[in-house]
Amino acid sequence: MDLDVAVVGIGRVGLPLALAFADRGLRTLGVDKDADRVATVADGRMPFFEPGAEEVLDRVREQGTLELTSDVTQAARARHIVLTLGTPSFSHIEIDVSQIRSVLDDLLPHLRDGQCVVLRSTIAPGTTEFVAGYLEMHRGFTVGKDLFVAHVPERIAASRFFDEISTLPCIVGGFGSGSGDAAAELFTALGAPIVQTTPIEAELAKIWTNILRYTLFALPNRLMMECEQYGANVFEVIDLINRDYPRGGMKLPGMTAGTCLRKDFTFSEERSPAPGMLLAVSRVNESVPLFLVDGLKRRLAGETLRAKKVAVLGLAFKSDTDDERDSLSFKLMRLLERELALVAAHDPLSPSSSLTLEEAVGGADAVVLATNHSGWQDRAVLERIAALAAPGAVIADPWDCFDQRAVFGVARELADATATPAAAPTVA
Ligand SMILES: NC(=O)c1ccc[n+]([C@@H]2O[C@H](COP(=O)([O-])OP(=O)(O)OC[C@H]3O[C@@H](n4cnc5c(N)ncnc54)[C@H](O)[C@@H]3O)[C@@H](O)[C@H]2O)c1
Structure with missing residues (x-):
């Protein structure tokens, strides 16, 4: 050898x-x-x-x-x-x-x-x-x-x-x-x-490492949907849950997917003595793109996405990678296209993204922060988006990339608002 x-x-x-x-x-x-x-x-x-x-x-x-x-x-x-x-x-x-x-x-x-x-x-x-x-x-x-x-x-x-x-x-x-x-x-x-x-303990430790993360992220995603149902602000609720609470730890919402999280739970589920629970976790995370599409639709004039330009920012499944496998951005884009929206995508790290930020966002009626790349976690990026997009453009930022504490908002209003919580914009 x-x-x-x-x-x-x-x-x-x-x-x-x-x-x-x-x-x-x-x-x-x-x-x-x-x-x-x-x-x-x-x-x-x-x-x-x-x-x-x-x-x-x-x-x-x-x-x-x-x-x-x-x-x-x-x-x-x-x-x-x-x-x-x-x-x-x-x-x-x-x-x-x-x-x-x-x-x-x-x-x-x-x-x-x-x-x-x-x-x-x-x-x-x-x-x-x-x-x-x-x-x-x-x-x-x-x-x-x-x-x-x-x-x-x-x-x-x-x-x-x-x-x-x-x-x-x-x-x-x-x-x-x-x-x-x-x-x-x-x-x-x-x-x-x-x-x-x-071997069995090693196998279980690995898949349950990922099941734990997938489940932990499903909870804020589910809460985000429930907050929309009741007109509450998910970031405020999460803050109320976690603030100075020794047993807190609610994560933030986002587009939870990727090649590992989306499939590793199935390795437990295939022989589960209690089938269904992890499938439900998966269904919650898989519903986030539809939740965002429906949320945008309700906030746009005429409650329709038909012929509206929607910029999708981020194709990678998570921040700071060029890995697009099992990214929910593609599901989001398919759902938008089925609403007859005109989709324009940009990702600075992606090999399959050909549009610049300016091309994707220019004149857009709506913008979705689909990936939380660290380069975007900056107010200057929000201001750039607000300047490029159509007046009144709606932005969806489930990750709270711009620290605006609003899943949906009007880009211009968010950009104009000061960063202090008192002046933070309300959920549209
Ligand atoms: N990507 C991650 O972040 C990550 C993290 C932890 C664990 N994992 C696990 O690690 C494993 C590999 O994941 P990955 O993301 O590197 O996959 P990958 O698809 O990037 O790599 C697999 C490689 O195997 C090659 N291959 C397939 N069949 C082959 C064959 N018959 N002979 C020789 N080469 C062959 C493919 O061409 C490919 O390059 C998976 O089980 C995945 O769940 C992935």
Whole structure:
């Protein structure tokens, strides 16, 4: 085995991880079936934005510690094989493990005693046991003794990788007696504390980390809808809940989605002994775009969006990333188009956004802050929007990006108002 580690699937999770291993001097192989992605990285370019990654890529290319290939079987040259493949959910509320199975099938004839297969992808409870069983059944290994299998979930959020990789506790769920230590030996190189547990506990800890966040964000989103129903201001209510209350902690509303939160709950829901609760959480978060469309409609002249220009600011699923996968901005735009609105979108980080802020907002009847990019959390941006949009344009800012404490308001009035709470505009 001439390599320390192979990372199979150099996507948003796998590529930063491969860079981190290579940066610590481990002989690392990055593998992806997407030959264009492999060529881009081999050329010294990041295929997506991740803060700090470009510099690390430059460094490891100079050090010569990162090799790249689109041939999956090459991964068998490594002592540790880390799978960072996509694990989407079928619409049946069921994990799709086809990428993992496909790589296991490619590797099966090449695996040898002493190797360690690590599942870094987010997986449904029982998947590590399935993988261990698959390798035992098809190759006769005794997992935990002569081949090692562990789940070491990725818990770092996109755009935080290099901040957190050496500090966030690293959960290691090894299958059988020797797998935990074999996997821990690799991840120790990254410097974060290692916490060993069972595969099932590692799987549950990861998916429930995301279920917790998805649920915590559904509560203010649901409250935002209820406040609209009763003519109350959600930001005032949240302030009343949290202010100096030792047991508070209500989050703020927003367009809660993204590739992880939108599907990880299904990995629990697929075998849930109490089905439905997490589906309800999902339905609340999924309703936010419709809530915003209906709210704009009620506030526009004639209560219609027909032939009205609506600027959607933000295509990424969360702030300061170019990741648009499972972003609710696209659902919002589809719903607006079905109201016959003329949609113009802008996102400074997005590869699929071609309009400038000026082009998108110029003459708009309504503006939606769909993503809370940190560059937009500035009164000057609100003033720019108010100057560019049509007089009387309505703005929807569920994130409270502009600190105006109003989900809906008239852009000009919000921009003219002073920042003091006494003069804050009322909800339109
Ligand atoms: N993106 C995140 O912020 C994040 C955070 C934590 C956990 N996760 C989990 O990590 C896993 C990976 O997520 P991601 O966002 O990096 O996905 P991704 O789609 O960006 O990356 C997956 C990569 O695997 C490659 N691939 C697919 N099939 C392959 C095959 N047969 N052989 C070789 N390569 C193959 C794809 O080309 C792609 O580049 C998922 O389980 C996800 O839920 C993601």
